[in-house]
Amino acid sequence: MQGSTRIGILIPEFPGQTHIFFWREIEALRSCGADVKIISTRKPGSENFHEFHNQVGDTFYLTTLPVLRILLFFVCNISWLLRSLSYCFKLHGGLRTKLRTTLFIPFSANLIMYCRKHHINHMHVHSSADAAHIVSLAGLSNEFTYSICVHGNLNQYGDNHAAKFRKASFIVTVTNPLSREVSSVLPDIPSSRIPVIPMGVDIEKFRPRTHKNQSSPNFVITSVSRLAHVKGHSFALQALAKLPNSIRFRYNIVGDGDMREALEREAKDLGIADKVEFFGFKKEGEVYEILQQTDIFMLTSFGYGEAAPVAIMEAMACGVTPICSIIGGTTDMITDRHDGTLVKQKDVNHITEALMYLLSDRDRLQEISMNARKTAETKFCHRRSAYKLFEHIQSVHTI
Structure with a gap:
């Protein structure tokens, strides 16, 4: 040149x-x-x-x-x-x-x-x-x-x-x-x-945490995206509300947008407001720290707005198992039940099934999270x- x-x-x-x-x-x-x-x-x-x-x-x-x-x-x-x-x-x-x-x-x-x-x-x-x-x-x-x-x-x-x-x-x-x-x-x-x-994604910066506390009774579930209607947070909240009481979890919602007040009301109406925390906009380093404490990453978008969500790449690089809508190119990114789980758009029951599949077996969750990291290293x-x-x-x- x-x-x-x-x-x-x-x-x-x-x-x-x-x-x-x-x-x-x-x-x-x-x-x-x-x-x-x-x-x-x-x-x-x-x-x-x-x-x-x-x-x-x-x-x-x-x-x-x-x-x-x-x-x-x-x-x-x-x-x-x-x-x-x-x-x-x-x-x-x-x-x-x-x-x-x-x-x-x-x-x-x-x-x-x-x-x-x-x-x-x-x-x-x-x-x-x-x-x-x-x-x-x-x-x-x-x-x-x-x-x-x-x-x-x-x-x-x-x-x-x-x-x-x-x-x-x-x-x-x-x-x-x-x-x-x-x-x-x-x-x-x-x-x-x-x-x-x-x-x-920067796979050297976004890495799995060296030690996960397997004895913790709580699962940590995180979403990182704009708080927009098409991001489907409502379906995630509804699915989490259907989990049995025996499964203890905390849901972190990272990001900001016009839907925040509506989502806060919905979490309260569903009876899970005490299990949901809204973090607002966070910088890259802060997102990384949250992902380090996360077991499952959820992106339940719908419509045509997603292609290859970078938030999914960041989560997988951190060895966090994704639950993601079948949307855009997510079938290129995730092999269902190998390095994550894919769910139908707007299907609360399917999202709940995916959560139960992962949360009912810690060894399975750990294996899929390791595969997620390998995929990130290879593709992202x-x-x-x-x-x-x-x-x-x-x-x-x-x-």
Whole structure:
């Protein structure tokens, strides 16, 4: 590759509550020798003080527009502006869709100017929604190559995906089902342009605790996610309420969101409020400490919002047995009753059965937890994933 590898990573509303895995990727890419610049659309609506918070102060936000410079850019780059307008008006959908996309053109111009200033030769965008349009429009300048990472089912991220993907050097997907979904949008694209690369977890930092207190009468069950309806905490609470009194447990709910008050009320109504603790948002190190005391990790999401949940990877790396909905690519991640258990979406009885299967036999739970760690070591190392991404970026620029 000529010169140094200068990569721009575009992450919408960075740093958000669940964005620690993006930071891991950035650090790992830098350890590969890449010069990585962080770009975002706008600042998140609420502050989330991750351990890396003080290291992302140089994030460039596209919505901070230098209006006069943008206007001058349009005047000096008429051909690019015309290509961008053509891109917008060739999109499928009504006039409203086309006009809405033209509103991204100033942000794309801002991105081009930033890439010129910092000599960025490849953009990688962690979104297949509006941010992908912004990068695709900027890519019409032919001043850098770009790639897109798909993190979930395409129907959750708008439409006109063919337009976003067509000029991309490659499209990363985090699971095999998503790779097949991208192929269905662009059936002529070779599989080599749709690599499957999970985000990964730091398996050196997230490790099993050296000694588990097998004599403790209480099982510790934990969920880590945004407190949103689609995360399915309600089904977990209902399943836990159905456990026999002989099984003693504590349920840790880590994360924050609009559903907190409703979930607190539900725990009280189910008669298990004294067994449930709401921790709110926690930093990576604090999550690790909680996982160190955890026996079972629960993620009972439903719908289309999950792909390859990093929280599951973190739990498995810590040797914590997951109970996880069959959703997105979780069947790629977990082999049922070998390194975790898979449950049907919204099925309280099935979740209860999975809990009983694990909680009724400590030796079985221990064996599955050991298998979970082995799977994490094999599949979910974030450095290995970042290196694969780096190799793909390098291959685009290799002469």
